[in-house]
Amino acid sequence: MGDLLHTQAIETLSRAFPHAVLRPGEPRYEEENGRFWNQDNADVRPAGIVAPGDADETAKILQVLSDTKTPFAIRSGGYMPVPGFNTSPSILISLSRLTYVSLLPSPSQDGETPLVKFGAGNTWGRIYDALSPHGLVVPGARSRPIGVGGFLLYGGVSHFYASVGWACEAVTEFEVALASGIVVTANATQNADLFWALKGGGANFGVVTSFTMRTRKLKKLWGGVRVAVGTQLTALQVFTALHEGIQGDVDEKAHVEVITFYSPETCGSGDALFVLSLAYAAEVENPVALKGFLDIEAVSDGTRMTTQRDLAEDDKVNVGYDKRGLFRAFSYRGSAELTLDIYSTYYALVKASGLFDADPSAMAALLWLPAGRNLAAGTGVMALGEEAEPYLSCSICMRWSDPSASARIHAIADSIAEKLKKKPRDAGAFVTFTYGNIAGVQDQTFSGLPEKTRRRLSDVARNYDPEGVFQTQVPGFKLA
Numbered sequence: 001m002g003d004l005l006h007t008q009a010i011e012t013l014s015r016a017f018p019h020a021v022l023r024p025g026e027p028r029y030e031e032e033n034g035r036f037w038n039q040d041n042a043d044v045r046p047a048g049i050v051a052p053g054d055a056d057e058t059a060k061i062l063q064v065l066s067d068t069k070t071p072f073a074i075r076s077g078g079y080m081p082v083p084g085f086n087t088s089p090s091i092l093i094s095l096s097r098l099t100y101v102s103l104l105p106s107p108s109q110d111g112e113t114p115l116v117k118f119g120a121g122n123t124w125g126r127i128y129d130a131l132s133p134h135g136l137v138v139p140g141a142r143s144r145p146i147g148v149g150g151f152l153l154y155g156g157v158s159h160f161y162a163s164v165g166w167a168c169e170a171v172t173e174f175e176v177a178l179a180s181g182i183v184v185t186a187n188a189t190q191n192a193d194l195f196w197a198l199k200g201g202g203a204n205f206g207v208v209t210s211f212t213m214r215t216r217k218l219k220k221l222w223g224g225v226r227v228a229v230g231t232q233l234t235a236l237q238v239f240t241a242l243h244e245g246i247q248g249d250v251d252e253k254a255h256v257e258v259i260t261f262y263s264p265e266t267c268g269s270g271d272a273l274f275v276l277s278l279a280y281a282a283e284v285e286n287p288v289a290l291k292g293f294l295d296i297e298a299v300s301d302g303t304r305m306t307t308q309r310d311l312a313e314d315d316k317v318n319v320g321y322d323k324r325g326l327f328r329a330f331s332y333r334g335s336a337e338l339t340l341d342i343y344s345t346y347y348a349l350v351k352a353s354g355l356f357d358a359d360p361s362a363m364a365a366l367l368w369l370p371a372g373r374n375l376a377a378g379t380g381v382m383a384l385g386e387e388a389e390p391y392l393s394c395s396i397c398m399r400w401s402d403p404s405a406s407a408r409i410h411a412i413a414d415s416i417a418e419k420l421k422k423k424p425r426d427a428g429a430f431v432t433f434t435y436g437n438i439a440g441v442q443d444q445t446f447s448g449l450p451e452k453t454r455r456r457l458s459d460v461a462r463n464y465d466p467e468g469v470f471q472t473q474v475p476g477f478k479l480a
């Protein structure tokens with residue numbers, strides 16, 4: 001039945017949009033199907049990939065898929081690792097042709113920086129290439145190849161998170177193709193309920209075909225990566241600085257992500273490595289706000305005065321389309337000692353888990369994104385209210401090459417994630433909200449939101465997608 005549905009849909013779409021439909025074996029299909037951070041998703045191989053050229057075409061394609069009740073997935077950059085969230089054995093809508101970037105005059109007072117409008121198929125690297133010559137920045141992903149679509153629709157943590165909050169807070173307008181075949185604009189005054197819902201509500205309402213964002217002037221910033229060996233002492237120093245960094249009067253220019261990782265190839269039988277990704281949104285070398293991290297003895301130090309475009313080039317290792325990968329996430333408050341316990345337990349469990357027997361080239365990482373007051377505040381779906389306390393988003397990441405190891409490694413990750421979550425639960429420090437962009441399918445990002453927010457999201461979904469196409473035909477974190 002499924003096969004029949006997508007065969008009919010492909011025939012109909014091929015007649016209406018012959019230039020947009022790609023079938024297995026065609027060179028453009030193979031090129032498109034290679035663009036997944038998690039190669040398990042490349043193995044799915046949709047029966048047809050449809051790459052619309054503009055918003056109207058996207059809407060008409062959606063109407064066909066809705067009328068024929070054909071399952072389909074949507075992909076912007078392809079960096080979300082969750083199996084089957086950005087692809088489908090049936091139809092994949094690839095936004096890869098929507099790659100324009102244009103600067104628009106600011107609609108408000110003199111002296112304000114321009115807005116930037118861009119197609120939903122862009123990577124952040126392309127946006128930075130366009131803005132950098134003008135000395136402008138936007139809160140985008142910290143690595144070039146990440147797509148704009150998934151990043152912004154689930155929130156987005158940028159180098160400017162402490163001042164902007166979720167990156168989607170800087171979006172002033174979404175252009176959205178709906179399942180009914182029409183295109184709508186969502187901003188503060190038009191379709192304001194949809195505007196709210198898209199700031200964190202994911203792929204539940206329509207296909208966003210373009211984003212318009214506020215820019216800001218920042219020619220240079222300071223940042224880069226410091227690498228340290230993860231002894232118990234280093235770990236305690238790092239976690240103390242991490243917890244202190246989200247308490248009290250936070251310097252809103254400072255940014256840190258703590259990434260720890262271990263692979264037998266890199267670390268032998270030794271300790272995990274700490275990769276401290278630091279940034280400071282001003283022309284200030286070695287900022288005081290990050291002293292706790294700068295005091296840690298580093299085996300390499302890539303911090304420098306730089307540009308947003310250049311800083312996004314730093315991660316060349318983890319961004320390729322050459323491996324399989326997964327995330328699992330949870331959030332908590334608590335202390336440096338609790339984080340040290342989570343860290344030590346993780347690597348003990350990883351080493352005992354059989355991960356490296358399943359694939360000797362595998363690597364395991366555990367990373368933390370501090371969510372300060374601005375992430376809890378904001379105007380979108382993930383605004384947890386003024387009273388919300390800062391917390392840490394913690395994510396397990398594993399990467400490997402062998403496709404036959406995937407099922408076993410997912411099971412290992414699930415088992416370890418449950419054991420780690422128990423630590424903050426037992427300490428009364430667990431936070432129910434999980435950041436979807438760094439999560440696994442089990443983490444069901446929306447179920448941790450307040451009941452009122454979830455009801456409002458479902459109302460908006462019913463308003464703009466009364467047939468429930470995005471709830472029943474499209475994969476992703478769903479609202480029910």
Ligand SMILES: Cc1cc2nc3c(=O)[nH]c(=O)nc-3n(C[C@H](O)[C@H](O)[C@H](O)COP(=O)(O)OP(=O)(O)OC[C@H]3O[C@@H](n4cnc5c(N)ncnc54)[C@H](O)[C@@H]3O)c2cc1C
Binds near residue numbers: 075077146148438
């Ligand atoms: C190496 C690496 C680095 C990362 N760095 C960061 C970082 O700095 N900050 C951060 O916050 N996160 C980061 N992430 C997580 C990243 O933000 C998410 O994986 C994000 O979803 C990727 O966006 P994408 O467009 O590439 O995803 P895709 O895989 O293309 O899409 C993700 C989901 O969003 C849906 N979707 C995408 N575009 C649209 C659209 N236009 N309309 C409707 N639905 C859509 C898809 O259907 C899918 O369900 C990183 C991930 C990796 C692997």
